Amino acid sequence: MRESVQTVQAEVMMSFLVSEELSFRIPVELRYEAPDPYAVRLTFHLPGDAPVTWAFGRELLVDGIAGPCGEGDVHVAPAEADTLGEILIRLQVGSDQALFRCSAAPLVAFLDRTDKLVPLGQEGALADFDAHLDEALDRILAEEQSAG
Template sequence: MRHTVVERELELRLILSPERSIPVPARLDYRSDDPYAVHVTFHIDSEEPVSWTFARELLVEGVFRPCGDGDVRVWPARADGHRVVLLALSSPDGDALLRAPVAQVSAWLERTLRVVPPGTEGGRLGIDGALEELLAR
């Protein structure tokens, strides 16, 4: 099966305080061979970029309403008169609150949903073929 990758470079804002944020270059990745997940890579001042992987559904829903609990939470908001999506990430290394332009995130999500429509993800995993092969032995 042929796999498709949908990428998008964009600039997020790391919220340091209500008055202060700094730019964080990031890349959104979606791979049809990993259809339930989105991958976000942050290019920060470190030797290696920082990557997070979480459910695509979380980002899709978070554009419209607050969702998620635990390590990843996503919700819509307004900043400087513009619609944005906020992404709260928690790890043992610390917490981060990031702001992304909703138009860019939504356009990228729409591309991923055209590649693998919601509800068809399971068919992309190849489990049926692997199970048939296993049972044929």
């Protein structure tokens, strides 16, 4: 695990649940960056494929450890009601979905470290939305100019 002043990073093993009969363990990198204080990033290293990164709200991951939550593309919930043993993370794109299971302990440890870097509820003090918007617009303009 590496950590800088602005970043919290960890690697956990998750089970990729292909079906009720088939699953395999994969490494997943968890990353949190203070300049983007609302988001966590999970990079899934699937065998034979390029790594896939999903970014979603840190609060969704926090809430999903305690109980089912999420709308749209990302759902997080305890695997068993009333226990904190394992967590299910379901990612969906259109009708395709992927389901992952992991121990709650490394997620809780990771989130605790993110909270020490940027306490929950204080993200707004660090988020520079104007800078993020300017950066995104600059990228879009550069891509349009290079394509045209």
